[in-house]
Amino acid sequence: MMGVLRRTFDRFRGAEEDVITLPPMDGAIRPNQAIEAAALVLEIERPDNLAFDGRRVLFSSGAEVLAFDPSQETAKPATVASFGSEVTCLAADGAGNLAVGLNDGAILFAAGPRKGRDIADRGVERSCPTALLLAGEALVVCHGSRRNAPDAWKRDLMERNASGSVWRIDLATGKPACLSDGLAFPYGAALDRSNNLVVAESWRHRLIGLPPDGAARQPALLDQLPGYPARLAPAARGGYWLCVFAPRSRLVEFVLRERDFCEDMFLEVEPDYWIAPALNSGRSFLEPLQGGAIKQLGILKPWAPTRSYGLLIELDENLQPIASFHSRADGKRHGVTSCLDLDGRVLVSCKGGDAIVLLDPRSKRGGANR
């Protein structure tokens, strides 16, 4: 009884579990304009899922998988495969395997010895493939949600779902094993030095560890991220790159707690105009504005509250942030969903900014106002 009263009172005063606060972007995640200043490699609609097959850089754009030669000065993308649904994730290895996840839930091999094989027919959940990882003779699949397709990620967040799962599929036998369930939109995975899985759990703004055998889940390896994490990629100099596809904001955190408002919003407002994170913003006057004073003398301030942002975080081998690259409120290269380290130079796909850019982390970085 007292607990209920205390919870109610805490909600009223905005304290304890009901406190609406956000971790700051400081220290290693100090804002800069590095992504905005990075060299443009390619302008293409909604690029995502950067991968390397040993020769070519693969990426997806809509329902197509494309590739380009990274050694060429100008990237000339060629179509590798086309599908009937948007490509939501892909994984490639040096052996020619190319696994693709689609928005309709299918997970299939688009190239290599297993070409045409649909993984989802083998008892793996078929709903929301968000990330794939080829790990030797196994394929790791992140399913974001049991209720929504990948392109309905905004709804999944605003519904506060935690129905995601991570699967490991033995490619030799085709036998699937669920490593973890009840996750809040797993959106990226990587292997650590001990072959444990590191998974980005987006709606809980953290990275968690999963043993390869699916034993007990480890505590959060990195918690309290200032945005929603997406794909993880190994870094050439050790450690990882973590893409953060949208920022957290106090307004969204507040709306997430207002269930009646959310229900009304789902019914009455187009998803693009919800008070929710976005891959890009500022393109329509129908979009919700946040706070006041975002513009002064017609100039959008870089520190203005925003629904979309571009952020790539470099993590050390212990998954602690050591550097970061940003495109801030006044930038365009938002919605960073994937990246690829090519011997120290990093390709970054800005899905919201319709661009693939090339970062040289060594030439970084310069501070900025908060």
Place this chain on the structure above:
Amino acid sequence: MSALFEMQGITKEYRGVPVVKNVDFTLLEGEVHALLGENGAGKSTLSKIMGGVVQPTAGAMLFDGRPASFPTPAIARRNGVAMVFQETTLVPSMTVAQNLYLGDERLLSRLRGVYISAQQFLQSLNFHVDPTATVASLGAAKKQMVEIARAVRQKAKIIIFDEPTAALTPEEKHHFFALVERLKSRGVSIVFISHAIEEALAIADRITILRDGEHIATDAAGAFDRDKIIRAMVGRSLSGELYTHRGQEQVRSPGRRLLSVQDLTMGNAVRNNSFSVYEGQITGLFGLVGSGRSETARIVAGIIKRDFFHGGEVRFEERSVRYGTPASAVSDGIVYVTEDRKQEGFFETMSIGDNLYAGLLAKNLNSGGALVNMAEMRALADSWTRTLNIRATHKNARAVELSGGNQQKLVIGKALLQKPKLVIFDEPTRGVDVGAIGEIHNFINRLADDGLAVIMISSYLPEIVNLSDRILVFRQGRVVEEFTPGDATEERIMYAAVH
């Protein structure tokens, strides 16, 4: 200029131990005379003799050419010698205006009239202090301003300022220097005691240097430079060691995020403040007085509480914490080394050992439980006196008998005994002599090298730039900008703090 005040062969002894030895000092009419020296050099004692606070053991004084003797400060004040002490002498329960007019009240005075005239007077000095505020509610800097205002109001011919700028921000210092110029132009003579050598060089006409109670040198300010002064003060050059600008390559890499302050709010002092602190780094907090640095640190350490409604969150070791008392923070590993050591840092009538043992008791780390273990206390005193190089006249010296620098070392020792994970230093070298500053800096560096998270609040820019691995600038209750030593310059930091 003729001599207004002369001291000839002044000696002062305590229990037969001389602290001022046969010192000659001359103050000219309308001059600013800086009195410099390490802590324990005898500056304060000499100035107290001048202000009638203590009596000399030997020697003579001349005021306006006539022999003078000031048995009490009141008599000195009546003769036109006012003193602004390092520790304020204001009545904490009275308002600023009442303190200004204390001892000068009319039989029938209207409180409103007192406030109005106090307001006008403070404004004329460019001091932004609310005359209706009680002194207890003011920060150290504002108390200092009131103290200065009181001395100016008494229309003294000689004003002795003992560390007047230690608690002031650079902006306030600027106002203070302008005030000194105004007083000088009115013919007031000023004795300026400070550890800030640059300030002495900037505003003094003449400089006198004392060392170990003895007169070392007196000359025009133009005849000195920083190195020459330091050599005279300590007998060696420390300038290069203390405030060299560190490059980015010397910055310690951050460890685990230990503290995350998120949207912290406390009235108007702290507003939606957010920042993180990492293990193995010194995080420097800079800002003007009133920018919310100390308040934020005090909330983190459980000394004051954040707003009850929507007060934000403090996360320590990835756990949300809300400390009701400093003891809970200490037991979690957060210690706060106060800016006001005399009020909050130690028990001044207790010995070094007693004070250190009190630190141990705060976290129940002592071996005797409810009983005091005297052997443990003595061992503690011996080991920390050695570790921190605390210099005292004897083993059982009381804290009050130590110099400012040694008192600060004692406060630091007391805090470190509690085996902290996060140490918050609030103005660690305020009122500390130049020799001890180096030792304290080395000590702070050692803590960060050992992997502890360190927050250092300082109003002295060279200190912030030299020591910090990250610099957070506060303005109006929140962090507004972050610098690394590589991109920080004093100008950029100050610009962020002011604009």
